[in-house]
Amino acid sequence: MDRAVDAANLGVAAAGDLSVWGLFMNASLMVKLVMLGLVFCSVMVWAIIFDKIVTLRRINKQASAFEDRFWSGGSLDDLYESDGAKPVHPLAAVFGAAMGEWRRSARIPGVDLVRGGVKERVDRAIGITVTREMDRLRRWVVFLATVGPVAPFVGLFGTVWGIMHSFSAIAAMHNTNLSVVAPGISEALFATAIGLLTAVPSYVAYNVISNSLDLFQDRLEGFGTEFAAILSRQSEERA
Template identity: 90%
Template sequence: MQRQEALLDRAVDAANLGVSAAGDLSVWALFMNASLVVKLVMLGLLLCSIMVWAIIIDKFVTIRRINRAASGFEDRFWSGGSLDDLYESDGAKPVSPMAAVFGAAMGEWRRSARIPGVDLVRGGVKERVDRAIGITITREMDRLRRWVIFLATVGPVAPFVGLFGTVWGIMHSFSSIAAEHNTNLSVVAPGISEALFATAIGLLTAIPAYVAYNVISNSMDLFEDRLEGFGTEFAAILSRQSEERV
């Protein structure tokens, strides 16, 4: 009789403990009550989320800045002023990608023009200018796209990492249930909630990364097209000036 009463008291205590734990579903409680592996998964996803938002903010600020700088440079370029003066003010020490493209092309053209006896039309100057423009665009876009690949990696991977934490947490919960021989929902619910919290963090990390990657990549592609368009127009201008000098 005493043994039955003791077992009953243990069952009641376990049920009360489960109800208490189930009632506290705050973020901190879900984290603290999780197993060590699930905690590590949550911390890793949280760190990735911080990095994702840092990259998103940085890239959006950068895209806005370079487009504004490109618009200002194009206004100065098409204002009808001297290309040599523009090179001295913007191209020699460029602070924006479009100014860097202009500076690379203009610098190559000026170096070729100073070589005695060089035919600016048939001396391969156009090819060197085109190559300088292409290399500069590639270099500038590589610099602008730095860390964007991190968004492309986190987007599809984070949900699976969170799912791994969930599966591990559920396995840990079932092990505890088997050890206590108690299948009461109030006992099962806290462990399941802690496990599912890992998946929620994974989704909250992946969704912004995936959306931002698509938006940033599209903006970068549009800006690259803008640089290539400017480079083509400027190369044509230099080609006409070369023909006029002959």
């Protein structure tokens, strides 16, 4: 009976040692630092994912609402005063940049809106605004691109270091029993597991978010092209 109780106690102790907290606490200092770094990167990855998902939903919703107002046939000057002068989303910023440039050119006395290089300035304003807005939206996405391929190797470094530490302990104890080897190996492999858990969401999120941003950039550029054509027609009508 005593032996059965002792065996049960040993099983509980072993299970406790192989828990997540036990694996972390029993790891060497270097492996702990690797684990903490990977956990920090994982928190950052999920924060970026959440932020980009919310942002993309918001700007697409705002863009759809703005396009409805734009194509409703209302006055472009009124739309500029309400949305373009102080834009709060990328599509309004593109509209505001183009409309602002066109209005400034129209105020210059004696300027030919058709031949005075107005179209080129409007196109340039649209291009610069699209680039600026997309750079702002892509902020921190490069972090996902970096963590995705790097995290598994960082975890592998922690694993190699942990295994080396375990082998050193085995050599010092002159004991190759599985009960001596297993805990150290488990702690080392835990670092690789954290690296994979950090890398997989980062890699998937980078591809999904990058594709969504590319589609939104196409949307901005398409709207800019259409609006530039509208302004060009209005310039020809005024000439």
